[in-house]
Amino acid sequence: MDPSYVNGLFGGVLIGAGTLLTMVANGKVPGISGVFGRLLRPSSNETGWRFVFLAGLIAGAAVLFRVYEPASVFRVPDGRNLAVYAIAGLIVGFGTRLGGGCTSGHGICGISMGARDSMIATAVFMVAGMATVYVFRTLITG
């Protein structure tokens, strides 16, 4: 099997384990967009664990970037400048909170629990992502 598939599978297992551990510790499902979005509310109840979780996420990634060379690979796809990233960030923030989840909340947690809405959302954002990549590539290559 292609080594990047093995890394993907192993990384996925770690993501699943981290999700479970956080859920057992706090009794809340740690979808990233929900965790981050709720930290931004003015009424700040239950912010503690969310902050700690995201700090752990950044620290865990930062360590891997330094100690494991393949993890440090960072390639910006063709035609994406910082203005595209600003627009993408705005849309992702808006869409994930409106739709109630992202790749982790719907794609991993929701599907694990057999939630119908999460399966639908995951299918929809995957197709929308595929269409966007196709259109963007067509636009920049002409």
Add this chain to the structure above:
Amino acid sequence: MKRNLLTFLGGALFGAGLAISGMTDPLKVTAFLDIFGFWDPTLAFVMGGALMVTAPCYRLLRTPCSLPRDSGDPISKPLIIGAILFGIGWGLGGFCPGPAIANLGGLRTEALVFVPAMAVGMIIVQRLYKLDA
């Protein structure tokens, strides 16, 4: 204290998993979405690996969850519109929220631009839909 330690460890495992799996590389993510080009299926292995762990355990734990379950309600418009918008932004940048935040740990300029913009988008929705409570 113990709770915080477990939560930090949970976050660290999550972040390490994102980095090891290559999901912090935007090109690898857009390559998964590029089914008409040089398709890279790695992201499917990542989701598969995570589901292998979470799916059996969720059933065993039966933890109450805040996500919408099968209520029999009709599919809501915000769910669909939100998922479409998220997918568009995901395809544009190759970032979903987790990997974007993880890349703050590498001080990547793209993440330093994307994450604050994402925060603005979230705050707008939370104001509009009164999710601020």
